[in-house]
Amino acid sequence: MGSLPQRSVRRIGLCLAAILAGGAARSEIDLSGNWFVAYHEDWIEVGTGPDIADFTGLPINDAARERALSWNPSLINQPERQCAQLPLDYTVFWTNFRIWKEIDPFTQRILAYRSHRQWGEEKQTVYMDGRPHPPVYAPHAYQGFSTGEWDGDKLKITTTHLKEGYSRRNGVPRSDRATIIVYYIRHDDHLTVARIVQDPDYLTEPLIHTTNYTQELQKEIPPWKCEIVTELVGQPEGFVPHYYPWKNPYADEFSEKYGIPREAALGGAETMYPDYIENDRE
Amino acid sequence: MTSIRCAHSHRSKRTENRSKAAIGLVLLVASVSCSAQPQVAAPAGDIGVLHVRGNVYMLVGANSNTTVQVGEQGILVVDTMTESEGDRLLAAIQALSDQPIRHVINTHAHSDHIGSNLAVSLAGDGLFNRNASINVNTPPSDPVSGNAPIYAHENALNAISAMEPSPPFDAWPSSTYFTESKDLYFNGEAVRLFHQPNAHTDGDSIVQFRGSDVISAGDIFVTTGYPFIDVDNGGSIEGIIAGLNRVIDIAVPEALQEGGTLIVPGRGRLCDESEVVEYRDMLTIIRNIVQERIDEGMTLAEVQAARPTFGFDTRYGSESGSWTTEQFVAAIYDELTRGKH
Numbered sequence: 256m257g258s259l260p261q262r263s264v265r266r267i268g269l270c271l272a273a274i275l276a277g278g279a280a281r282s283e284i285d286l287s288g289n290w291f292v293a294y295h296e297d298w299i300e301v302g303t304g305p306d307i308a309d310f311t312g313l314p315i316n317d318a319a320r321e322r323a324l325s326w327n328p329s330l331i332n333q334p335e336r337q338c339a340q341l342p343l344d345y346t347v348f349w350t351n352f353r354i355w356k357e358i359d360p361f362t363q364r365i366l367a368y369r370s371h372r373q374w375g376e377e378k379q380t381v382y383m384d385g386r387p388h389p390p391v392y393a394p395h396a397y398q399g400f401s402t403g404e405w406d407g408d409k410l411k412i413t414t415t416h417l418k419e420g421y422s423r424r425n426g427v428p429r430s431d432r433a434t435i436i437v438y439y440i441r442h443d444d445h446l447t448v449a450r451i452v453q454d455p456d457y458l459t460e461p462l463i464h465t466t467n468y469t470q471e472l473q474k475e476i477p478p479w480k481c482e483i484v485t486e487l488v489g490q491p492e493g494f495v496p497h498y499y500p501w502k503n504p505y506a507d508e509f510s511e512k513y514g515i516p517r518e519a520a521l522g523g524a525e526t527m528y529p530d531y532i533e534n535d536r537e
Numbered sequence: 538m539t540s541i542r543c544a545h546s547h548r549s550k551r552t553e554n555r556s557k558a559a560i561g562l563v564l565l566v567a568s569v570s571c572s573a574q575p576q577v578a579a580p581a582g583d584i585g586v587l588h589v590r591g592n593v594y595m596l597v598g599a600n601s602n603t604t605v606q607v608g609e610q611g612i613l614v615v616d617t618m619t620e621s622e623g624d625r626l627l628a629a630i631q632a633l634s635d636q637p638i639r640h641v642i643n644t645h646a647h648s649d650h651i652g653s654n655l656a657v658s659l660a661g662d663g664l665f666n667r668n669a670s671i672n673v674n675t676p677p678s679d680p681v682s683g684n685a686p687i688y689a690h691e692n693a694l695n696a697i698s699a700m701e702p703s704p705p706f707d708a709w710p711s712s713t714y715f716t717e718s719k720d721l722y723f724n725g726e727a728v729r730l731f732h733q734p735n736a737h738t739d740g741d742s743i744v745q746f747r748g749s750d751v752i753s754a755g756d757i758f759v760t761t762g763y764p765f766i767d768v769d770n771g772g773s774i775e776g777i778i779a780g781l782n783r784v785i786d787i788a789v790p791e792a793l794q795e796g797g798t799l800i801v802p803g804r805g806r807l808c809d810e811s812e813v814v815e816y817r818d819m820l821t822i823i824r825n826i827v828q829e830r831i832d833e834g835m836t837l838a839e840v841q842a843a844r845p846t847f848g849f850d851t852r853y854g855s856e857s858g859s860w861t862t863e864q865f866v867a868a869i870y871d872e873l874t875r876g877k878h
Contacts, residue, residue, distance in 0.1 A: 316851070317847075318847060318848050318849070318850060318851045319848075321847050321848035322848035322849070325822060325848065330818075333814070335785065335790075335794060335810060335811065335814040336794070336814070338792075338793055338794055339793065339794035339811060340793040340794065340795065375793060376792075376793065377793070390585060391806060392585055392587070392595075392597045392805065392806040392807065393587065393806065393807065394799075394806065394807045394808070394809070395806065395808075395812070396795060397793075397794075397795060397811075418811060418812060418815075419812075419815050428848075430851070430852050431812075431852075432852070455851075456851040456852045457851065481793070492782055492786070493778065493779075493781075493782040493785075493817065493821065495817070495818045495821040495822060495825075497818075497822050497825070499825075499826060499829055500848070
């Protein structure tokens with residue numbers, strides 16, 4: 256990733272410091288259990304889904320914006336996408352999950368943390384045994400290849416080898432060359448999950464986001480199954496729904512509905528910070 | 538508790554000892570049935586080796602991939618990298634099995650996929666040249682038993698035989714087909730060759746290992762950039778998209794669009810169906826955008842200036858080298874306007 260403006264670096268540093276503050280001298284903490292999302296934020300994004308062309312708050316570049324403006328919601332009706340699991344970007348912040356330890360029976364050391372998500376039954380293994388990440392030609396996965404290390408009482412998970420995903424589920428792409436760093440920060444029965452996405456292809460700054468979970472002792476993760484059916488009726492094999500980016504009929508719908516300047520609706524790092532709003536008011 | 542360690546190998550003890558002493562390779566276990574993720578088992582060497590599934594391995598060279606199927610009947614090799622990689626490729630193949638190479642398949646006629654045809658074929662034993670009067674005391678390793686045959690579509694042979702300078706005759710495909718498909722049965726599984734007309738070239742074969750559930754796609758599918766459309770040898774964007782749709786049609790994901798049929802690309806990393814879908818969708822969108830610009834009356838220069846690939850260029854584009862984004866767009870434009878000028 257290219258160098259960031261000093262102002263952005265300071266902001267990212269402050270943000271990370273706030274997320275990660277405290278606890279450096281404390282020891283590892285057990286993360287096992289069933290965790291349920293506290294849906295007190297991001298409701299539209301995790302519920303009904305974001306509007307078309309709502310890219311607010313995303314530090315995307317022009318290429319990402321171009322692709323996102325060509326996105327047609329019918330794309331998810333392709334037979335190959337109907338049952339596709341969520342990419343790691345989404346699983347870490349919007350779906351309940353179970354996490355458990357894999358222990359070496361002889362040394363009793365933690366070899367890995369494994370997790371199982373509710374929405375899509377996504378599975379992730381976080382290797383804790385110090386193994387390196389595979390070479391670039393190894394397979395990629397929606398949940399990627401993850402290794403973990405303790406930073407005080409915070410578990411830092413570094414994930415590479417991701418399949419292409421999305422930074423927002425209205426077509427904002429995240430490339431298969433991205434790295435996602437996730438922190439698990441436990442406070443008794445509450446868990447804060449911080450996600451930091453670095454994408455050399457589609458982000459100009461790291462995308463940082465947090466979500467809160469609560470541990471529930473009387474709940475289990477239910478099964479989730481999916482069957483592929485014909486949803487794009489009358490289309491030829493290989494049909495790919497999309498708009499031409501310069502002709503997307505819904506490109507302005509979000510900005511007009513909420514009275515947000517089009518430039519801000521279409522995202523970008525320069526539109527993310529308070530001074531942009533102040534300048535806009537002036 | 539499920540162990541997170543696992544390993545697969547078709548090597549005998551003898552081969553294992555030989556290979557340990559002879560070469561250092563990257564041996565990754567990519568079998569999704571064993572572990573969700575591959576593991577590094579050895580320091581990196583010049584040729585990377587991935588166990589894909591069942592009898593099939595993917596060997597990764599500097600610019601292209603080779604697919605190897607091993608078993609009790611011998612070794613089958615799909616594509617042979619460049620000529621300069623021949624010794625290392627053979628060492629990597631022989632580290633997987635001490636059985637002879639019985640078959641070689643070329644997915645198409647480019648030098649980074651056929652370059653070591655001669656070395657690999659000569660190192661093999663195709664059995665075909667044995668005659669009925671063979672001496673019962675002739676050892677299996679006797680050179681009279683003949684080279685491993687090289688299979689390819691007839692158009693690939695035509696292209697190879699027309700090359701200047703011409704490769705040695707023994708490096709030419711020796712068994713060709715001109716029908717839609719050709720079937721082999723080797724090491725306990727069906728191996729099917731499907732001709733994909735006018736795709737990367739006019740002589741492309743997609744190779745399916747039906748029992749192992751692996752497809753070797755050749756350069757119809759690459760993960761390293763936009764596909765090279767070899768227009769001079771009959772290539773076309775429509776054919777490449779049709780080839781990707783064929784791969785998607787054959788492939789079946791295990792669950793949630795992950796795993797299941799695994800696809801060895803001509804270049805780049807091991808994939809499953811979902812990644813072919815992303816690639817197919819990208820090429821379809823780019824083709825449609827170029828067509829839309831043509832319909833708007835734009836010239837080639839105007840289409841290139843409008844950058845129809847812009848959204849994908851950070852990931853797949855190239856401004857230099859033998860196949861630039863500009864050339865890619867020009868090839869599509871020319872194809873879509875052919876006969877309309």
